[in-house]
């Protein structure tokens with residue numbers, strides 16, 4: 001499907017969450033290897049979330065013995081829960097513990113957002129991450145979407161989704177626990193060649209449909225890759241899409 005307001009937007013409809021995580025893992029591995037053959041470094045912005053975690057498990061399995069060169073990867077995060085470094089709720093910990101089974105990425109290439117250690121607040125830590133990020137452009141950005149329509153930690157009808165020129169912001173009073181978070185903003189998420197949304201389950205159906213329809217109150221409607229935006233959906237997450245999306249993709 002060619003979106004009127006995006007360079008290239010495509011829906012990939014799959015059966016269930018298991019198929020979404022399998023297909024994304026296989027496609028991501030293939031795309032990373034392809035990108036590595038033409039450029040020295042590949043910058044990937046990772047997401048948290050259950051579907052993404054299942055995908056990281058599968059990616060680790062597939063990467064074992066593959067042509068993936070972990071030394072050419074730069075990993076970033078779209079958002080992080082501002083909790084202590086060892087808290088299992090941390091998006092980065094969830095991703096890295098899964099990937100590190102088979103993919104060894106140097107810590108210098110693993111750009112995690114700060115953890116709550118009592119020294120800095122989420123706003124100061126966000127400024128720190130903004131400096132680390134500089135003007136990095138992501139080759140691929142992965143995003144989940146919440147049932148309330150949040151992407152990364154940009155929540156609808158909340159200060160986190162107010163227009164900003166900042167690349168990274170601290171979030172307090174998040175509607176979803178934990179209350180303190182750090183997140184990339186729309187301007188920095190949009191510094192992506194490809195954006196891949198992952199959504200599974202009936203609880204996401206309404207938010208997926210409204211975001212794809214461009215509801216301006218939903219942060220995801222403003223996030224697009226400058227080359228492609230892909231939506232990987234299972235049947236339940238795609239259930240509320242309007243009729244024009246009903247053709248096979």
Ligand SMILES: O=C1O[C@H](COP(=O)(O)O)[C@@H](O)[C@H](O)[C@H]1O
Nearest residue numbers: 047048049050051144145146152
């Ligand atoms: O809190 C978060 O939730 C969203 C969606 O997660 P899911 O488990 O409902 O798919 C995720 O995209 C975000 O990174 C995370 O911080």
